[in-house]
Amino acid sequence: MTKHPTRTRRAQALREMLENDIATGRYPAGSRLDEVTLANRFEVSRTPIREALIELSVAGLVEIRPRRGSFVRDIGIARLIEMFEVMADLEASCGRLAARRITSVELARLKAAHEACNEAQRGGDPDAYFRANQTFHETIYAASHNGFLAEQALHLQNRLKVYRRLQLRVPNRVSNSLAEHDQIVGAIAAGDAAAAAEAMRQHVLIQGERFNDFVASVAAHRQETSAEQINAAE
Template structure:
């Protein structure tokens, strides 16, 4: 499976066509919106570990059919946030503190590797695209909209993964990020975090544009470490 395939992971051609159209428009699907809402509630503790996630109840709660609910639960299972148990359906899981630290450590090293490779290998057209996304994030950092910032932030990191010119490493990095994505997303709600994240991104982009592999790797690793610290601060404040 290629890196681009992982960004969609269609189950049926028709669903893939709709997902592709939404992706081009930058519009999340209803299943993705549900996944984000549920993941936020899990991270915030609104849905505690062990809480049951019934498809019918969720469909009624969000006024949707069971199809997007089923897809959202599938994505959350893949991310490790929920577990599917025989005769119990889906229930909320919660990684231990040690497990979460380990996930962030792996994330930091993988993203650092992608950034370093991108500094050496990213073609000019992809560099221009990365600069455009970075500028979009700069504008959004003033708006104070963490949800929109998160959406564009996903594109920013995806562009760096792809810029590594190594599909296998990009796939592993994306798969790992999916596991920690709700926790990364939560930290954007900290006061002043959008501006800080933008400044951290700036150091990564400057190093990539200079072709500085060591600098790009270091800047990205530092960025993910700070993301982990910001999430821990967020979790303590709940």
């Protein structure tokens, strides 16, 4: 039976709000996502909440445990680094193919997304930057004109969304990210597949000082959310 489009949109909107709550630490790793509590909070029935949680489970952000409920998944640092390594290779492949296959319309969209990132950075709006950055990357996925590759890249991007947002908290990361975007756009516009692939790989890969900064950012985030939970309980 086909889902009603209104209900599907409602579940999608709820999924995005819960995803953002996980990303910003409202629901830290290990938190139980109670359907009744969430239904009361969003003033909806439990059905769209349940559908949203299932979608988050498919994305790897939530673990649904039989007879126990849904919990925010905790991913260890070592596992995260492995996931970013795979993400770097997927995005490198997207960049390489995009440099060979991008259309003029897609290139205009890519440049517009890059400019939106610049505007968000100038305005000091990290949430706007995060959204524009997502559009930037997804435009490159689409420009690869390889549907399977784009699906895999988007799936892993969604799994890492919480932690990619955390990366932007690291000092100077946004300005460095913009400089890397310049290199990526230039390589793709020039049709330089090798340069585009390497620029995308280095943009995503966590290594050297970026590794240390990332680990520190994740640790600080977890400490903050733990402290908030303790304060709320007192």
